[in-house]
Amino acid sequence: MPLDSATVAALAEQLESCQLRARDTVKITDAHPGMTLADAYAVQDAILARKRDRGTRVVGWKAGLTSPGKMKQMGVSEPCFGFLVDEFVVPDGGDVPMADLIHPKVEPEICFVLKRALKGPGCHIGAVLAATDFVLPGIEVIDSRYRDFKFDLASVIADNTSAARFVVGGRAVAPDALDLRTIGVVLEKNGKPVAMGAGAAVLGHPAAAVAMLANHLGARGQELPAGALVLSGGVTEAVAVEAGDQVCLRVQGLGSVAVQFR
Numbered sequence: 633m634p635l636d637s638a639t640v641a642a643l644a645e646q647l648e649s650c651q652l653r654a655r656d657t658v659k660i661t662d663a664h665p666g667m668t669l670a671d672a673y674a675v676q677d678a679i680l681a682r683k684r685d686r687g688t689r690v691v692g693w694k695a696g697l698t699s700p701g702k703m704k705q706m707g708v709s710e711p712c713f714g715f716l717v718d719e720f721v722v723p724d725g726g727d728v729p730m731a732d733l734i735h736p737k738v739e740p741e742i743c744f745v746l747k748r749a750l751k752g753p754g755c756h757i758g759a760v761l762a763a764t765d766f767v768l769p770g771i772e773v774i775d776s777r778y779r780d781f782k783f784d785l786a787s788v789i790a791d792n793t794s795a796a797r798f799v800v801g802g803r804a805v806a807p808d809a810l811d812l813r814t815i816g817v818v819l820e821k822n823g824k825p826v827a828m829g830a831g832a833a834v835l836g837h838p839a840a841a842v843a844m845l846a847n848h849l850g851a852r853g854q855e856l857p858a859g860a861l862v863l864s865g866g867v868t869e870a871v872a873v874e875a876g877d878q879v880c881l882r883v884q885g886l887g888s889v890a891v892q893f894r
């Protein structure tokens with residue numbers, strides 16, 4: 633790890649205060665071009681430690697950059713993983729104030745809730761489906777803290793993979809009642825479809841993203857606990873939103889979930 637612990641702490645402070653104050657910053661690899669992915673996850677961990685010290689709870693995990701639409705849009709071709717905390721939760725149909733965010737975008741996601749813990753290494757789609765209580769649709773609101781939403785893999789990992797808000801809702805369905813590869817996903821903005829795809833866009837099967845996350849955590853001595861919520865990654869490219877926009881996600885067999893920006 634080329635970054636020393638004081639630098640990791642300073643970068644965590646910088647990125648978290650950008651998140652809390654809705655300010656952007658230059659990407660951190662401009663000043664630290666040699667930083668590794670281990671450094672980047674160390675910065676992300678330090679952001680989480682700051683939040684935990686204030687009593688914030690982890691409510692889930694996310695995989696990102698898991699579909700061709702997302703990888704192409706962001707110019708990053710490897711998945712990344714982040715955490716979700718209570719301050720990111722928006723109720724289904726709820727409002728998100730634009731003043732709290734920098735330049736938000738929305739993504740259609742297939743979300744998993746586990747009934748049993750999942751621990752890598754060696755976690756696979758079968759293990760994920762066996763451990764899944766139900767899946768449900770979710771809209772992730774991402775908000776990169778980097779200027780113009782431009783970053784590389786290390787920068788975005790340090791920035792907790794642009795996590796900002798998320799909404800889950802719709803119908804909770806057991807995973808064996810669906811073929812998660814072929815379910816259709818339609819994202820609407822102000823009543824018009826703006827992005828659409830099928831579950832297989834996420835690494836061939838959305839459960840593969842959950843397995844990858846469990847293996848990533850396992851390599852670091854951690855696991856996904858029973859009850860964990862996991863966002864498996866945007867099925868399509870992300871769509872920018874502005875004040876007044878209403879967003880609705882419809883997922884075949886899973887109903888719909890909505891959020892609005894004001």
Ligand code: OOG
Nearest residue numbers: 696697702793794865866
């Ligand atoms: C990084 C986060 C990506 C997803 O679902 O692909 C992500 C970004 O694109 O800002 O959450």
Ligand code: MG
Nearest residue numbers: 739772865866
């Ligand atoms: Mg996402």
